[in-house]
Amino acid sequence: xxxxxxxxxxxxxxxxxxxxxxxxxxxxxxxxxxxxxxxxxxxxxxxxxxxxxxxxxxxxxxxxxxxxxxxxxxxxxxxxxxxxxxxxxxxxxxxxxxxxxxxxxxxxxxxxxxxxxxxxxxxxxxxxxxxxxxxxxxxxxxxxxxxxxxxxxxxxxxxxxxxxxxxxxxxxxxxxxxxxxxxxxxxxxxxxxxxxxxxxxxxxxxxxxxxxxxxxxxxxxxxxxxxxxxxxxxxxxxxxxxxxxxxxx
Numbered sequence: 367x368x369x370x371x372x373x374x375x376x377x378x379x380x381x382x383x384x385x386x387x388x389x390x391x392x393x394x395x396x397x398x399x400x401x402x403x404x405x406x407x408x409x410x411x412x413x414x415x416x417x418x419x420x421x422x423x424x425x426x427x428x429x430x431x432x433x434x435x436x437x438x439x440x441x442x443x444x445x446x447x448x449x450x451x452x453x454x455x456x457x458x459x460x461x462x463x464x465x466x467x468x469x470x471x472x473x474x475x476x477x478x479x480x481x482x483x484x485x486x487x488x489x490x491x492x493x494x495x496x497x498x499x500x501x502x503x504x505x506x507x508x509x510x511x512x513x514x515x516x517x518x519x520x521x522x523x524x525x526x527x528x529x530x531x532x533x534x535x536x537x538x539x540x541x542x543x544x545x546x547x548x549x550x551x552x553x554x555x556x557x558x559x560x561x562x563x564x565x566x567x568x569x570x571x572x573x574x575x576x577x578x579x580x581x582x583x584x585x586x587x588x589x590x591x592x593x594x595x596x597x598x599x600x601x602x603x604x605x606x607x608x609x610x611x612x613x614x615x
Contacts, residue, residue: 379514381413383507386451387426389416393458394448395496395531396433399471401487406465409545412493413514413522415507418454425581426451432578435571436480442533455502456514456522458529460493463537464548474553476538483571486579489550492537496529 382400384392391397393414400406430447437445466474471485484490503522514522541547567575 377408377511377513379413379516379519380408380411380511381415381456381507381514382511383415383417383509385417385419386421386453387429387448389414389457390448390451391429391433392460392493393496393498393529395529395534396437396445396447397484398481398493398531398535399484400462400491400493401468401485402489402491403487405489405550406462406491407511409462409464411459412462412511413456413459413519415456415505416451416453416502417507420453421451428574428577428581432574435568435574436483437533438480439483439571440478440480440533442480445532452502454504454506456499456505456518457502458496458498458526460497461495462491463494463539463545464492464552465550466490466492466548466553467550470550470553473556477535478533480533481535483575486575486582492548494534494536496531497526498529499525500527501525 384400388397388400392400430445433447434443434445437443466489468485468488468490471477471490472482474482499522503518505518537548539545539548540552
């Protein structure tokens with residue numbers, strides 16, 4: 367078992383390091399789509415670790431405004447956001463049940479409109495069943511998906527508690543016998559090329575989406591998207607605040 371760093375697919379206890387506030391929003395069940403420039407390499411439990419960069423207040427406000435607006439599309443107006451956004455901590459886990467392209471999610475009428483609006487990147491990782499750690503663990507993160515150290519996993523799995531998400535979503539899997547059946551391209555045949563999302567964007571919603579995109583780009587100015595060769599790399603890469611690429615453009 368790897369002690370850290372990117373694996374070539376032999377994941378035992380996969381973990382993803384994310385910047386705040388996105389990491390906590392995912393663990394609290396507010397965020398249901400994790401956006402990346404590369405498809406999800408795993409299905410099942412994915413541990414979420416918060417990177418070391420302390421989020422700016424403007425970034426937190428932009429993302430909270432974004433989620434307020436997209437939840438209001440489905441009539442939910444009483445979102446409760448995290449009181450704190452801790453950094454350099456293992457926060458909890460989610461279940462990754464699939465991965466589709468942005469345009470597939472935008473036209474997927476079987477999921478709520480607000481969820482479709484979350485898709486702002488090439489690949490959308492579909493997340494369910496958030497659980498949080500009662501006491502987040504301090505640890506170092508790595509780029510990409512990597513395996514938790516066994517001692518951290520064994521301690522963390524005992525400290526998980528379910529999260530009452532504001533609007534839990536269940537993503538329909540095309541073939542329940544194949545956990546990888548909900549993958550990029552699997553929904554494309556259901557939609558015509560000219561069909562667009564039915565969501566009518568208000569001025570507030572459009573402004574919230576623009577603000578969320580602008581908040582995400584601050585982490586990409588000095589980083590290029592993770593390349594295929596980089597995804598294949600198995601050498602551990604500790605993450606600092608400038609290293610990780612967070613793909614929310």
